[in-house]
Structure formats: structure tokens, C-alpha cells
Amino acid sequence: MKKVFLLFISCALANFANAQRSVSVTIDDVPNTRLYQLQNFSSPLQQKLDSLQIPVAIFINEGNLEQTTALEKNRNLLKSWLSKSYVTAGNHGFAHKNYAEVGLEAFKEDVIKGEVLTKSFLKEFNKESRYFRFPYNGAGNDSLEQLTAQKFLKEKNYISTPFTVESEDWLHAILYDKALAENDRKRAEWIGDQYVNLTLKLFSHFDSLSVSIYNRPIRQIYLCHDNSLNADYLPRIVDELKNKNYEFVSLDNALLDPVYQSQLYYYGKAGFSWIYKWMPDVAARRKLMRSEPSNPEIQKAFEDLNKQK
Numbered sequence: 388m389k390k391v392f393l394l395f396i397s398c399a400l401a402n403f404a405n406a407q408r409s410v411s412v413t414i415d416d417v418p419n420t421r422l423y424q425l426q427n428f429s430s431p432l433q434q435k436l437d438s439l440q441i442p443v444a445i446f447i448n449e450g451n452l453e454q455t456t457a458l459e460k461n462r463n464l465l466k467s468w469l470s471k472s473y474v475t476a477g478n479h480g481f482a483h484k485n486y487a488e489v490g491l492e493a494f495k496e497d498v499i500k501g502e503v504l505t506k507s508f509l510k511e512f513n514k515e516s517r518y519f520r521f522p523y524n525g526a527g528n529d530s531l532e533q534l535t536a537q538k539f540l541k542e543k544n545y546i547s548t549p550f551t552v553e554s555e556d557w558l559h560a561i562l563y564d565k566a567l568a569e570n571d572r573k574r575a576e577w578i579g580d581q582y583v584n585l586t587l588k589l590f591s592h593f594d595s596l597s598v599s600i601y602n603r604p605i606r607q608i609y610l611c612h613d614n615s616l617n618a619d620y621l622p623r624i625v626d627e628l629k630n631k632n633y634e635f636v637s638l639d640n641a642l643l644d645p646v647y648q649s650q651l652y653y654y655g656k657a658g659f660s661w662i663y664k665w666m667p668d669v670a671a672r673r674k675l676m677r678s679e680p681s682n683p684e685i686q687k688a689f690e691d692l693n694k695q696k
Contacts, residue, residue: 407604407632407634408594408604408607408631408632408633408634409604409606409607409633409634409635409636409640409641410552410590410606410607410608410609410628410633410634410635410636410641411442411443411444411606411607411608411609411635411636411637411638411640411641412441412442412443412444412609412611412621412625412635413443413444413445413446413477413520413548413550413608413609413610413611413638414432414443414444414445414446414611414612414613414617415446415479415520415610415611415612415613416446416448416451416479416483416612416613416614417445417446417447417448417451417465417468417479417613418430418447418451418452418461418464418465418468418613419432419451419612419613419614420451420452420454420455420457420461420464421454421455422613422614422615422618423455423460423461423464424455424457428457428460428464430464430467430468430613431615431618431619432613432614432617432618432621433467433468433471434618435618435621435622436471436473436621437471438622439622439625440473441473441625441635442473442474442475442635442636442637442638442640443473443474443475444474444475444476444477444518444548444637444638445468445474445475445476445477445613446477446478446479446518446519446520446548447465447468447476447477447478447479447501447505448479448480448481448482448483448501448522449465449481449500449501449502449503449504449505450481450482450483450501452465452504462504465504465505465508466508469505469508469509469512469514470511470512475518475637475638475639476505476509476514476515476516476518477516477517477518477519477520477548477638478498478501478502478505478516478518478519478520478545479501479519479520479522480494480497480498480501480521480522481497481498481500481501482497482500482501483522483523484497484522485522485523485525486521486522486525486526486527486532486536487523487525487526487527487528487532487656488525491532491535491536491539494536494539495539498519498539498540498543498545499543502516516545517544517545517546518545518546518548518638519540519543519545519546519547519548520547520548520550521536521547521658523658524550524657524658524659525656525658526547526656527654527656528655528656529654529655530654533654546642548608548638549608549647549661550608550609550610550660550661551593551597551605551607551608551609551660551661551662552586552589552590552593552607552608552609552610552660553589553609553610553611553660554582554585554586554589554611555585555685556582556586556611556612556614556616556617557612557614558685558686558689559578559579559581559582559616559685560612560614560615560616560617561689561692562578562685562688562689562692563575563578563579563582563614563615563616564614564615564616565692566578567615578616578685579616579619579620581682581684581685582616582620583620583623583624583627584682585680585681585682585685586624587624587627587628587631588680589679589680590607590609590628590631590633591680592678592679592680593607593660593662594607596662596675597646597662600662600666601646605644605646605662606636606640606641606642606643606644606646607641608638608641608642646665647661649661649665650665651664651665652664652665652666652667652669653666653672659676663675663676
């Protein structure tokens with residue numbers, strides 16, 4: 388009997404290890420026009436995605452088009468992103484304003500201003516923008532503010548877009564760009580390796596959480612940004628996840644997972660994973676958040692850099 392039980396456990400673990408897992412890659416702060424100009428008006432991340440041919444959703448800050456003087460080229464860059472068959476477009480606010488800080492009217496204005504060019508270009512490709520992601524994932528300071536914003540987004544036919552996995556690529560990217568600017572290739576590669584390793588650990592963490600809470604792997608939504616770090620290292624993350632039997636799916640597909648209809652139990656302004664926000668037990672949530680993988684070396688390097696500034 389014991390042998391039968393052990394065989395059952397072994398088979399169950401093997402099935403979990405080989406279970407089909409899926410993820411939707413979502414990219415915020417598109418387009419990165421400063422990097423575009425530095426790269427002689429080419430988008431390294433877009434070029435890598437062209438070769439990867441995985442579905443991605445991009446969240447656009449149209450204000451980025453005004454960050455350099457090459458306005459027409461920047462408009463063409465945005466248009467190029469939107470023309471891709473693998474790209475789903477979303478609004479990220481014109482100037483990336485934090486709703487929790489600026490209030491409702493400024494937030495509304497930023498949403499409306501942030502969709503003008505995007506919607507115009509999308510018509511040419513028979514596509515539409517149906518998704519919105521809150522800048523800084525700050526959906527409001529309390530439940531009333533959040534419900535008010537959600538009502539406005541619904542009136543605008545936007546779906547508020549969550550995420551489940553995020554590995555602070557923006558922080559790594561600041562350190563990475565500094566290393567590249569100093570021509571310290573060895574350090575840049577080390578930072579890139581740290582980013583990949585932390586990302587994979589976080590996927591394992593949130594997969595384990597989803598199995599323990601929902602008894603199955605959920606369709607994860609990964610949040611990252613348009614930067615040089617992802618141009619160089621996102622393909623490696625994709626390869627590593629494919630090796631772990633992940634399927635790359637569209638945002639539409641990911642949101643079909645019933646987990647995204649879960650009730651929210653957290654209404655603060657912190658922008659952490661929605662898996663935590665769906666947890667009713669505050670103590671359990673905090674305990675799991677403390678157990679989340681981190682990288683003290685990278686955090687210290689970032690803190691040291693801020694002190695220098």
C-alpha cells in the first residue's frame with residue numbers, strides 16, 4: 388500500500404512539473420524614444436520581439452514621443468509598434484501620472500490625452516485599444532477612489548490590466564545603463580544575469596503560490612518595460628521559460644483565466660502582484676510577501692547609486 392501511495396505522489400509531482408503553464412508578456416512605457424535615438428533610430432527591443440514572435444501587450448505613454456526633438460520619427464516608431472501582428476495595444480496615460488497622487492480629474496485628462504494618436508494609428512490596422520494599465524500600478528488610495536476610476540475606465544471601454552509577476556526590471560535597467568555608459572561590460576553582464584535569475588525565481592514563487600491557493604498553475608501576466616536591459620535579456624528569459632514548459636499567450640487569452648475575476652481584498656496604492664491582492668488574510672499576505680525572492684546585492688547597488696545622486 389505504501390508503494391502505491393508513493394507512486395501516486397511521484398506521478399502527481401511529475402504531472403505538476405510538466406503541467407502546461409502560460410504567461411502573457413506585457414511591456415510598459417512604450418515607446419522608449421530616448422533609447423530609439425541613441426540606437427540611431429532603431430528599436431532594439433522591437434527587433435528582438437520580431438524574431439521571438441511571441442504575443443505581447445504594450446502600454447503606451449504618448450508623452451514619450453515628446454522626449455526628443457525627432458517628433459516625426461517618434462510617431463513612426465509608435466506606428467511601427469502598433470502595426471505588428473503580435474502586438475496588443477494598451478493605454479498607460481499620456482504622461483504616466485500616478486492617479487493615487489494627482490487625483491481623479493488629472494487622471495482622466497491623462498487617460499484621454501494618452502489615446503489620441505494610438506487610436507488614430509490603430510484604425511489603419513483594424514485594431515483597437517481596449518486595455519489600460521495604471522502608471523505605477525497606483526489604482527487609488529482606497530476602495531472609493533479605485534471604484535471611481537474603474538467606473539471612468541469602463542465608460543471609456545477600457546479594461547484595467549493586472550499583473551502577477553514583476554521583477555523590478557526598471558531598477559536593474561538603471562544599473563545596467565550606468566554600467567554600459569561606463570563601458571563596464573563585465574558589470575553589465577552581471578546585472579543582466581541577476582535580472583534573469585531573479586525573474587525565473589519569481590515565476591517559480593508565483594507558480595507555487597497559485598498551485599497552493601488555486602490548486603493549479605494560473606495564466607501569469609508578466610510586467611516589464613521598454614529598455615535596453617530587456618532588449619538584451621528578455622529573449623533569454625523567454626527561452627528559459629520555454630524550457631520550463633511555458634506557453635506564451637496573448638493578454639486576451641490570459642485574462643480568460645477565471646482567477647482574474649477574483650475579488651480584491653487590498654485597496655491601497657501599493658502596486659504589488661494581484662495574487663497578493665486577492666488574498667483576504669492580511670497576515671498570510673504579508674508573510675508570503677516577505678518570502679518573495681529578492682536580490683540584496685542589486686538592491687544595495689541601487690541604494691548606493693541613489694546616495695551618490
